Amino acid sequence: MADKLNEAVCSGPFMHPVIHLPEDYWVFDFTKGADPDFVCPYEYQIGRYDEVRPGMYDFELFGGVRDLHVGIDIGGPVGTPVHAFSSGFVFSMGINPEEGSYGPTIITQHRWEDRDIWALHGHLSLESLEMVKQGEEITEGQIIATIGSKEVNGGWEPHLHFQLSWEMPEGYDMPGVVARENREQSLQIYPDPRMVLGPIY
Numbered sequence: 001m002a003d004k005l006n007e008a009v010c011s012g013p014f015m016h017p018v019i020h021l022p023e024d025y026w027v028f029d030f031t032k033g034a035d036p037d038f039v040c041p042y043e044y045q046i047g048r049y050d051e052v053r054p055g056m057y058d059f060e061l062f063g064g065v066r067d068l069h070v071g072i073d074i075g076g077p078v079g080t081p082v083h084a085f086s087s088g089f090v091f092s093m094g095i096n097p098e099e100g101s102y103g104p105t106i107i108t109q110h111r112w113e114d115r116d117i118w119a120l121h122g123h124l125s126l127e128s129l130e131m132v133k134q135g136e137e138i139t140e141g142q143i144i145a146t147i148g149s150k151e152v153n154g155g156w157e158p159h160l161h162f163q164l165s166w167e168m169p170e171g172y173d174m175p176g177v178v179a180r181e182n183r184e185q186s187l188q189i190y191p192d193p194r195m196v197l198g199p200i201y
Contacts, residue, residue: 015085015196016141018121018162019044019074027201030056030069040075046201047073047159049192050183057177059100066177070190071120071163072197078158082121082128082145084138085196086110091118092172093134095126096154102161103153104128105172106145108138112196115166119196120174121145122161123153164191 025044033055051069058064088110096102102122106129109118121128121144128145138144147158161176167189178186194200 015198016083018083018085018197019076019080019147019160020083021074021200026075028073043077045073045075045159047075048201049194050187052180053177057100059098061098061100062177065179066175068178068180068183068186069176070178070186071122071161071176072193072200073159073161075157075159076147078147078149079125080147080158080160081143082124082147082160084108084140084142084144085119086112087140088138090132090134090136090138090144092169093129093132094172095129096122096173099155101154102173102176103148104145106132107169107172107174108144116168118165118167118169118174120161120163120165120169120176122163122176123156123159124148126152162193162197164193164196165189166191 021044026040026042027046030053049072053067053069057067088108091107091109093106095104104124104126106121107118124145125148132144147160165174
């Protein structure tokens, strides 16, 4: 059901870790869906990019067709600090209130190889929305948010959904899961977050 990754590198070249991971953590395999009886033996976990997750997105929000995950999930305790991977500024922020959505969300904007890139941080705490302001400049490594509880983060176990986009988002949202038929186009728009996170799995 899941694989453990030992002694992983937690950040890419010159990039600050978004979350400081311990040496040992869990890497989930959700390609057969989630096992409701599984109890993860590690405090921190990773959910993979470009992964089909059947049966995990039964909320009305996903229309019964969206189950391909195009971000990376980093699970950890409520209140875990979330850091800016690079300098930039706060593009947008707010609450995505639908059941199964992100709850409190912050999108930051950065420069990457002479291009603009946006980073979504979802499933945050309500307090996160008081930690930075829209339009505020941020520095590499700055704490910009904390992981939220299930009661406020859209109804999920505590984790950060981290997603990159080459296209400017609308508001403070972007689709974290897409329809399988849209995979090729979506992966062009939403690149693998390991380009800034490093080889965390």
